[in-house]
Amino acid sequence: MSDDPILRIAAKGDGITASGAYVAGAAPGDVLRSDGSIARGANYAAPACRHYGTCGGCTLQHVGDEALSEFVRDRVVHAARGQGMEPEILAPTHLSPAGSRRRAALRAARVGGAIALGYSEGGSHKLVDLKECPVLAPELVAVLGPLRKLLSRRDGRFAVEIDLTLATQGVDVALKGLTVEGLQQTEAMLDFARDNGLARLSLDQGYGPESLWEPDGVTVNLSGVEAPLPPGAFLQATLDGEQALVGAAVEWLKGVSPVADLFAGLGTFAFALAKAGSKVLAAEADRAAFLACKSAAGRSGLIVHPLHRDLFRNPLMPDELNRFGGVVLDPPRAGAREQVGRIAASTVKRVVYISCNPSSWARDAAQLIEGGYRLAELRPVGQFRWTTHVELASLFVRD
Numbered sequence: 151m152s153d154d155p156i157l158r159i160a161a162k163g164d165g166i167t168a169s170g171a172y173v174a175g176a177a178p179g180d181v182l183r184s185d186g187s188i189a190r191g192a193n194y195a196a197p198a199c200r201h202y203g204t205c206g207g208c209t210l211q212h213v214g215d216e217a218l219s220e221f222v223r224d225r226v227v228h229a230a231r232g233q234g235m236e237p238e239i240l241a242p243t244h245l246s247p248a249g250s251r252r253r254a255a256l257r258a259a260r261v262g263g264a265i266a267l268g269y270s271e272g273g274s275h276k277l278v279d280l281k282e283c284p285v286l287a288p289e290l291v292a293v294l295g296p297l298r299k300l301l302s303r304r305d306g307r308f309a310v311e312i313d314l315t316l317a318t319q320g321v322d323v324a325l326k327g328l329t330v331e332g333l334q335q336t337e338a339m340l341d342f343a344r345d346n347g348l349a350r351l352s353l354d355q356g357y358g359p360e361s362l363w364e365p366d367g368v369t370v371n372l373s374g375v376e377a378p379l380p381p382g383a384f385l386q387a388t389l390d391g392e393q394a395l396v397g398a399a400v401e402w403l404k405g406v407s408p409v410a411d412l413f414a415g416l417g418t419f420a421f422a423l424a425k426a427g428s429k430v431l432a433a434e435a436d437r438a439a440f441l442a443c444k445s446a447a448g449r450s451g452l453i454v455h456p457l458h459r460d461l462f463r464n465p466l467m468p469d470e471l472n473r474f475g476g477v478v479l480d481p482p483r484a485g486a487r488e489q490v491g492r493i494a495a496s497t498v499k500r501v502v503y504i505s506c507n508p509s510s511w512a513r514d515a516a517q518l519i520e521g522g523y524r525l526a527e528l529r530p531v532g533q534f535r536w537t538t539h540v541e542l543a544s545l546f547v548r549d
């Protein structure tokens with residue numbers, strides 16, 4: 151067989167050659183040689199992280215920024231074209247920088263005699279002990295060592311899930327599956343929280359999260375509004391990614407009011423749109439997130455009306471939607487087939503659909519097109535740098 155150049159990256163991250171072969175760890179421009187070796191091209195970037203290939207994350211760390219942006223863009227465009235859509239305006243890809251991730255879901259367990267704390271190896275449950283991580287914000291990386299030390303003081307076997315979030319007051323650490331027995335263990339936890347200046351340390355021992363340490367309340371800044379951050383609430387993975395997505399919605403809904411923000415979470419889009427002058431209804435099913443949004447709205451001086459509603463079971467109906475000039479929706483990965491069907495049957499002029507899954511977005515978008523909307527703008531967003539996880543902002547218009 152002759153040399154076979156890598157042309158592009160497949161959805162799951164392998165390089166695809168001109169002859170259709172899938173090659174793990176290859177970048178566009180590399181060449182698969184006849185002896186099976188790979189000659190590196192201009193898009194290959196030597197992975198700097200020593201956990202590359204083992205920790206289950208960042209499988210595209212060998213791909214340089216230009217080709218990485220191209221990959222994100224291709225995924226989004228491919229999904230649109232699959233449903234016969236061609237965006238009129240396709241913006242350049244937003245790519246989050248290294249060290250910008252403000253959320254991490256990790257695990258820890260005793261492996262042999264030592265504590266392993268990190269991600270699961272790709273496709274398995276094997277834990278990879280993480281001492282550093284190039285995608286995480288440095289503040290999150292800084293607590294890994296002290297956390298490992300805290301856990302190493304425990305006897306016997308245990309396994310714990312760890313959520314780290316960077317809040318306004320510092321790092322919020324939520325531990326799940328760890329039971330605390332006795333005063334000594336509690337004191338060790340409090341020392342850990344105090345010594346590392348944590349914003350909060352919460353523990354879920356099987357009855358939901360309980361705050362063990364929270365000196366000042368925990369908030370997150372959403373376009374200048376400080377919103378309470380309930381443990382486990384959704385927050386965009388990076389601040390720059392949030393700004394790219396929110397910026398698109400604000401630009402595309404400029405001068406539009408009222409706006410319905412569906413799957414609103416804490417109000418990430420709602421507060422930005424309200425700051426730009428819109429009256430906003432913010433609908434969200436999670437009770438803690440709804441209450442946080444309500445409390446923030448009350449103190450913000452902005453016109454944001456939070457609504458506690460399950461939009462899968464009880465979507466906003468066309469006659470409810472028709473009073474809005476615009477809708478922004480940002481559903482979970484599975485998309486929002488039922489809600490989008492109702493939007494497609496409404497008279498709303500502008501629909502901003504934010505998605506973390508091009509496949510479910512394309513399926514839902516087809517309903518909007520069927521209902522008479524056209525895809526006016528599309529903005530690919532690579533918030534999960536070096537991974538195959540792709541996001542997008544899109545604008546649908548009814549003429």
Ligand SMILES: C[S@@+](CC[C@H](N)C(=O)[O-])C[C@H]1O[C@@H](n2cnc3c(N)ncnc32)[C@H](O)[C@@H]1O
Pocket residue numbers: 384385386413414415416417418419433434435436439459460461462463480481482483
């Ligand atoms: C991708 S997040 C977006 C949150 C928010 N727009 C943001 O940017 O922070 C999806 C949100 O949908 C909410 N959600 C999930 N299922 C829902 C449902 N059936 N009805 C309404 N909201 C739901 C989640 O709680 C979460 O807040």
